[in-house]
Amino acid sequence: DARVTQTPRHKVTEMGQEVTMRCQPILGHNTVFWYRQTMMQGLELLAYFRNRAPLDDSGMPKDRFSAEMPDATLATLKIQPSEPRDSAVYFCASGLTLLGGKETQYFGPGTRLLVL
Amino acid sequence: KQEVTQIPAALSVPEGENLVLNCSFTDSAIYNLQWFRQDPGKGLTSLLLIQSSQREQTSGRLNASLDKSSGRSTLYIAASQPGDSATYLCAVENYGGSQGNLIFGKGTKLSVKP
Numbered sequence: 001d002a003r004v005t006q007t008p009r010h011k012v013t014e015m016g017q018e019v020t021m022r023c024q025p026i027l028g029h030n031t032v033f034w035y036r037q038t039m040m041q042g043l044e045l046l047a048y049f050r051n052r053a054p055l056d057d058s059g060m061p062k063d064r065f066s067a068e069m070p071d072a073t074l075a076t077l078k079i080q081p082s083e084p085r086d087s088a089v090y091f092c093a094s095g096l097t098l099l100g101g102k103e104t105q106y107f108g109p110g111t112r113l114l115v116l
Numbered sequence: 117k118q119e120v121t122q123i124p125a126a127l128s129v130p131e132g133e134n135l136v137l138n139c140s141f142t143d144s145a146i147y148n149l150q151w152f153r154q155d156p157g158k159g160l161t162s163l164l165l166i167q168s169s170q171r172e173q174t175s176g177r178l179n180a181s182l183d184k185s186s187g188r189s190t191l192y193i194a195a196s197q198p199g200d201s202a203t204y205l206c207a208v209e210n211y212g213g214s215q216g217n218l219i220f221g222k223g224t225k226l227s228v229k230p
Binding site for chain 1: 157158159160161162165205207217218219220221222223
């Protein structure tokens, strides 16, 4: 049963600390998305990659957030330094985009982040 | 800027009732619209995807309709069951925007009481 995995599932940290969230997309998927969900804003796209190349990170605060795909099986989202307003659930999703096609996105269970 | 609105924010119905969830969007130049389900503490599961050229999609007891000109979509759930309790989100993908950039509503939290 292929699924997107995310670690850690929960993270509590203090303001100013570095936070790294990891995502393992479904094997064979070539597109990876990072979303953030809060009560106030709902779900927002932060960044996404296709074939490991960043295509759009306009939704991501550039000064403290960074997203990378070191290889096809791992995507990371890093916050440095973290702030209380970063508290949210961060979701990773993956999909398979074929030429001229559109992918269905499969979501991971999320990382619930609390910054004190 | 595309905005997606879902009303009501929460809905409680008795088991067996048919119900309709509403989604509206401000920019009709969409590529597709999707309905997702989110269970507490879990990720999202795609339920139905309607391409802009389509009017509706059906899956089991679920039927989603799309009226692009009026900027509206509905998700119809027939014979609701307690297992349908979850938050339902709709999301649109715009033409011309970044591919894959889904813009989500804030969801309708559905509670089906036995």
